[in-house]
Amino acid sequence: MMTRKLPIIAIATAPGKAGVGVVRISGQNLKAITKALFQKELSPRQANLITLRAADGQTIDQLIAIYFVAPASFTGEDVLELQCHGGPQLLELVMKRCLELGKSDGLVIAEPGEFTLRAYLNNKIDLAQAEAIADLIDAQSEAAVRGAARSLQGVFSENINDLIEEITQLRILVESTLDFPEEEIEFLENAQARARLFAVKEKLESLRAGAKQGKILRDGIQLVLAGAPNVGKSSLLNRLAGEDIAIVTPVAGTTRDRVKESITIEGVPMHIIDTAGLRETNDLVEAKGIERSWDAIRLADLVIFLTDPNSTEDGLKEQILRELPPKCPVLEVVNKSDLLSSAPSPAPKQAILISAKNGDGVEGLKQKILETVGWNGPQEGAIVARRRHLDCLERASEHIARSEQFAANGNNSLELFAEELFLAQNHLGQITGKLLPDDLLGKIFSQFCIGK
Numbered sequence: 001m002m003t004r005k006l007p008i009i010a011i012a013t014a015p016g017k018a019g020v021g022v023v024r025i026s027g028q029n030l031k032a033i034t035k036a037l038f039q040k041e042l043s044p045r046q047a048n049l050i051t052l053r054a055a056d057g058q059t060i061d062q063l064i065a066i067y068f069v070a071p072a073s074f075t076g077e078d079v080l081e082l083q084c085h086g087g088p089q090l091l092e093l094v095m096k097r098c099l100e101l102g103k104s105d106g107l108v109i110a111e112p113g114e115f116t117l118r119a120y121l122n123n124k125i126d127l128a129q130a131e132a133i134a135d136l137i138d139a140q141s142e143a144a145v146r147g148a149a150r151s152l153q154g155v156f157s158e159n160i161n162d163l164i165e166e167i168t169q170l171r172i173l174v175e176s177t178l179d180f181p182e183e184e185i186e187f188l189e190n191a192q193a194r195a196r197l198f199a200v201k202e203k204l205e206s207l208r209a210g211a212k213q214g215k216i217l218r219d220g221i222q223l224v225l226a227g228a229p230n231v232g233k234s235s236l237l238n239r240l241a242g243e244d245i246a247i248v249t250p251v252a253g254t255t256r257d258r259v260k261e262s263i264t265i266e267g268v269p270m271h272i273i274d275t276a277g278l279r280e281t282n283d284l285v286e287a288k289g290i291e292r293s294w295d296a297i298r299l300a301d302l303v304i305f306l307t308d309p310n311s312t313e314d315g316l317k318e319q320i321l322r323e324l325p326p327k328c329p330v331l332e333v334v335n336k337s338d339l340l341s342s343a344p345s346p347a348p349k350q351a352i353l354i355s356a357k358n359g360d361g362v363e364g365l366k367q368k369i370l371e372t373v374g375w376n377g378p379q380e381g382a383i384v385a386r387r388r389h390l391d392c393l394e395r396a397s398e399h400i401a402r403s404e405q406f407a408a409n410g411n412n413s414l415e416l417f418a419e420e421l422f423l424a425q426n427h428l429g430q431i432t433g434k435l436l437p438d439d440l441l442g443k444i445f446s447q448f449c450i451g452k
């Protein structure tokens with residue numbers, strides 16, 4: 001996939017019936033295929049109303065064809081876009097006819113993400129922008145759409161490139177000093193290297209904070225509702241979703257399998273998982289369900305440990321704490337506040353009190369959820385980010401911290417100082433794809449949808 005130069009074709013619109021369906025072809029030179037399809041050349045960048053015919057001369061569709069000449073196209077190659085009527089069978093016929101007529105030119109069906117990959121390889125966009133295209137398509141909330149659009153416009157990449165440039169300048173400074181050892185003395189002070197390193201560090205940390213928010217916006221939060229049977233986990237799911245999704249009964253052990261529902265809280269996607277109540281049981285089916293509850297807890301970003309005024313905990317909280325993934329927070333929530341008398345509450349002071357039944361405290365709980373996962377609210381200029389970006393930023397940050405230590409050692413460690421700056425720069429370069437192993441590239445683009 002990575003190196004092939006053959007022309008590619010795919011249906012670019014979603015499967016199913018629609019007003020319009022788009023078939024897209026990209027290749028180094030599509031003149032011959034265009035001529036074979038329409039018996040004439042098309043004037044570039046103009047909408048051409050044209051008839052596509054089968055081998056026997058019968059009309060397949062009357063469509064609008066637009067020819068983009070390289071490099072002024074999405075992929076940077078010649079692109080032929082066919083805006084057909086949007087029927088699945090019809091689009092298959094159009095594809096078939098194109099493949100027939102493009103056979104001698106080597107026309108093949110595109111792999112997922114291959115159009116965007118070509119745009120990246122032809123320097124139309126960088127890797128972070130290419131990822132933003134997929135994120136824009138997958139966006140689960142309005143805020144995520146905005147963030148992905150900003151990343152696609154290059155806001156994230158620009159910040160990364162600015163930071164790389166600042167590190168480069170600092171490296172040039174250090175390395176030129178290394179060539180003139182007599183001037184090394186007091187170099188760090190004279191060239192304000194320490195101050196500049198500090199500025200780099202500040203900027204990197206602010207980028208990391210923004211990327212963390214961006215990751216929440218893109219991926220959302222796996223929120224697991226856990227606790228003993230009957231405390232109201234399913235009732236809380238239904239309350240948060242605003243819909244009757246999970247079965248609620250007074251029988252302890254009602255929920256057997258995990259019940260999942262995705263909602264958004266202030267634009268942040270929340271993938272809520274309601275689980276079977278945790279307890280010792282001899283019931284085979286319930287035991288299986290409880291195993292699944294533990295599996296969900298082990299993959300959570302946030303666990304709500306729900307209790308009610310009558311439930312006995314029996315070390316359940318400690319058991320949950322042992323199973324959690326690292327850094328996963330737990331929110332302790334006491335349900336059924338409507339049953340508590342107005343007398344001093346038996347609930348622990350710090351606990352969040354709610355009633356899934358009448359909705360008391362649920363708005364406050366939502367705010368607490370956002371706060372606990374580190375969501376800072378809608379930010380101007382927010383972007384979307386991926387785990388990969390966060391990892392690169394974290395690595396870069398580690399190297400900057402190390403370079404700081406070497407700087408503290410004075411001039412004896414200047415070479416090591418420069419080396420750490422270089423390594424930090426490399427990790428930042430991976431975000432925009434300047435330095436990236438080929439296998440990673442394949443992995444990233446294979447997650448795209450077909451036709452993109």
Ligand SMILES: Nc1nc2c(ncn2[C@@H]2O[C@H](COP(=O)(O)OP(=O)(O)OP(=O)(O)O)[C@@H](O)[C@H]2O)c(=O)[nH]1
Nearest residue numbers: 229230231232233234235253254255277336356357
């Ligand atoms: N009074 C009161 N009753 C509630 C509240 N929330 C849930 N209940 C009741 O508690 C019982 C159990 O609720 P569920 O939501 O099924 O509890 P669960 O934790 O999902 O239980 P399992 O699926 O068995 O683990 C039902 O009879 C609910 O109507 C509440 O806030 N107040």
Ligand SMILES: [Mg+2]
Nearest residue numbers: 233234254255
């Ligand atoms: Mg339940």
